[in-house]
Amino acid sequence: MSERPDAPSVISLLVSLLSISLMSVLFGRKTSGTSMANINYARGLVISLYVVSWLFTTIAAVLTSTNTGNIMSCTLSIFVCLSLYAASKIIIYLFLIEKVYVVSSVTTTRKDTMLYRFNILLLTPYTVILVLMILNHVAVLDENDQCFIGLKPLASIVLILYDIFISCWLTVLFIRPLMSSTSVLQGPSKGKLRQVARRTLIGSVIALILSSGNVFTLVYYRGYEDSVLCLLSCTLDVTLNACTVHWVTSRGSRNNTTTDKASRGITNQNTNQINGTLTEKQVAPTDTHISVTVESYMEH
Template sequence: MPQRPDVPAIISLLVSLMAISLMSVLFGRKTSGTNMSSINYARGLVISLYMVSWGFTTIAAVLTSTNPGNMTSCALSIFVCISLYAASKIIIYLFLIEKVYVVSSVTTTRKDTLLYRVNILLLTPYTVILVLMVLNRVAVLDEKDECIIGLKPLASIFLILYDIFVSSWLTILFIRPLMSTNSVLQGPSKGKLRQVARRTLIGSIVALVLSSGNVFTLVYYGGYEDSVLCLLSCTLDVTLNAVTVHWVTSRARGSQPTDKASRGVTNQNNNNNTTNHNTSNEKKMSPSDTHISVTVESYTD
């Protein structure tokens, strides 16, 4: 009697293949025409996220097809979920912390910004969470030789509480300057910076929803989830997070051409007064405005 096709495994493989292709496109989009030696910290985080997400989805596709009846592959699945998934979350947190610094403390260096140091310190408990996940991992074959992986309640509960706390805290840090009338985002010259804050606020909310939904699924299954479903949900999580981060760091449609066009018109109309015009602008532009302009441009395509 012919064996029935495993529909969930087929769906998982198709999703993984699409995610691999998407990560490749985003990686090419972000690095096209860029000198790799001149990539700044922010863009380096984004590119690292693409690479980790690509690695996770590629390995997940292989493991999905080899897990049934294979204890070695089953054990590798949970280790991949723990290591690469955790790496992607850390990169996203570092990215959001960097954006908080950009929209709140652009006139000081990172090491001199108390909020930045506090946010970095908040990431240290993740090492404890990582140890708990390793010690409380689940990787077994059931009576049908199907691979079951997951985390025991102790690790999954701590993980979801930590994710909710950190994501909520970073979300609040983006809401605060947007709502305050005295923040660095206010003023007619801070339009780009406000756009960065709004986009990143949406990105942090998406990260919170995706992480919560993924871990809640694990809790729902009591820490014992079919490896196909677990790898599929984690693949969707890291991929959608990477897409969100790509959107956050992309220019608004039409902004670049408009800027170029306006610069061209300005240069043409003021060709005979270039020196006086530049001198006047230098006098009017404060150091913080210059820093904001350079910083915001380094965060977009």
């Protein structure tokens, strides 16, 4: 039985360890000084993404060092990629859908917003695609006991087409209000709302590029990719996506935020709402309402 060259495994393990540390830091920053009662839906999605990314990178590090000559570890590698990677993508899509709701709907709740419900409906095909990926997975050992994993062409092509479609659709939904002269983003008092839209637009484009590159790799190798390289590319994908989401939800400056709050005359009661009690938009299309709502999605 031949040994796998050390370099790819060492690089993959180092990347996994760095990703684990980075996810731990981001998780700590997002939850520092925050109680469970103060975690709203948007922040909950971000924290869930950190947890899923941390789990993926941790398990990937273990599997990278054990799947040579081990068919069980080799098979687990592809199923971990399918389950946790798919979970991270669903969370990112839910996050982007939530941001679309924030920048496009002011006077309605989520359940009463047709666009929000339609976007959620667009996620349902992912369950079918996940089943298709499970049925068309590849996990084999070659004559040198080296593990190769991936997806057969049918599953990988369907996955990449779906990823491109939904990412492009969500990207358009951010471009439209930014360019429209009649959208809720327009006006001198809507700077914070425009900032949310611009940052999330950039995040959506980055997510599209990362996922497309990752799945194109599967297509290139025709479903038989070295497990170390596959786990490495997926680790980089989920880590960079998590970092992008963290940037999207981070404020530029604590001082600027304080100044903005003072200029808008937000009361202590409104500030308490920002810290956790505001989970749904109220039917009140005023500038103060919009500012308070957006503040709940732009976190330190």
